[in-house]
Amino acid sequence: NAGVTQTPKFRVLKTGQSMTLLCAQDMNHEYMYWYRQDPGMGLRLIHYSVGEGTTAKGEVPDGYNVSRLKKQNFLLGLESAAPSQTSVYFCASSPDTPPFSGVTDTQYFGPGTRLTVL
Amino acid sequence: AQSVTQLGSHVSVSEGALVLLRCNYSSSVPPYLFWYVQYPNQGLQLLLKYTSAATLVKGINGFEAEFKKSETSFHLTKPSAHMSDAAEYFCAVMIFGNEKLTFGTGTRLTIIP
Numbered sequence: 001n002a003g004v005t006q007t008p009k010f011r012v013l014k015t016g017q018s019m020t021l022l023c024a025q026d027m028n029h030e031y032m033y034w035y036r037q038d039p040g041m042g043l044r045l046i047h048y049s050v051g052e053g054t055t056a057k058g059e060v061p062d063g064y065n066v067s068r069l070k071k072q073n074f075l076l077g078l079e080s081a082a083p084s085q086t087s088v089y090f091c092a093s094s095p096d097t098p099p100f101s102g103v104t105d106t107q108y109f110g111p112g113t114r115l116t117v118l
Numbered sequence: 119a120q121s122v123t124q125l126g127s128h129v130s131v132s133e134g135a136l137v138l139l140r141c142n143y144s145s146s147v148p149p150y151l152f153w154y155v156q157y158p159n160q161g162l163q164l165l166l167k168y169t170s171a172a173t174l175v176k177g178i179n180g181f182e183a184e185f186k187k188s189e190t191s192f193h194l195t196k197p198s199a200h201m202s203d204a205a206e207y208f209c210a211v212m213i214f215g216n217e218k219l220t221f222g223t224g225t226r227l228t229i230i231p
Contacts, residue, residue, distance in 0.1 A: 042221040045219075
C-alpha cells in the first residue's frame, strides 16, 4: 500500500503558465481533497470530491480546477499561475465510515507538492 | 459553520516536561475533533480523534486529549516531552455527515534539551 502519493514533489512556474498536480490513492477511498498550506494560515481546502465524477468547491477555489475521472485519482489544475499561488499543496483521502454511508472522519495525507510561481 | 482556535503559534517545553497544546472549537452541533501532527517536510499524520465516544482520547506517541463540552475545548497533552515530539500540531473540527475538515492555524512545538 503506497497510501496517498502526489506528483510532482517540487515545481517552479512562471506567471501565466499552467500545470496539473496529480494525487493518487490506492485505499479505495470515496473522498478526496486538495488543500494549500501557507505560513500562519494552517491548511485551507481548495476543492474536494465525494466520489468518482464529482467535485465541489472548498474555502479557496478561485484560480484552480479539479477533476476526478477515476476513483483513485484527483487532479488539481492551475490554468494561469499567479505568484499568490506559491504554496505547499496537500492531497488527502478518506473512506466511508461504516455503518454509516456518506459519513467519513479520518483523512490520510500525501507528502505534499511545493510550488513556486515567479 | 465550525471553526477551531489554537492558542499559541509557538510553544517551547523542556525535554521531560509536560506538553500542553490548546484548542478551542466553535460548532452549532456536536463535533468530531482531531489532532494532526506534521513533521518537517512531510504531510499530516493523525494523532488522535474524538467522534462522540469516550471524552478522553488516547493517541499515538503517548499523546492524549480530553473533549470538554462545557469549555468547548480539546487540548492535547503528553506527560513527558521527547525530542522527537518537535513538530507542528494542527487541531481540526468536522461535523457529522459533513465531509469537510476545518483546521486551526497550527502550533509549532519546540523541545529544549
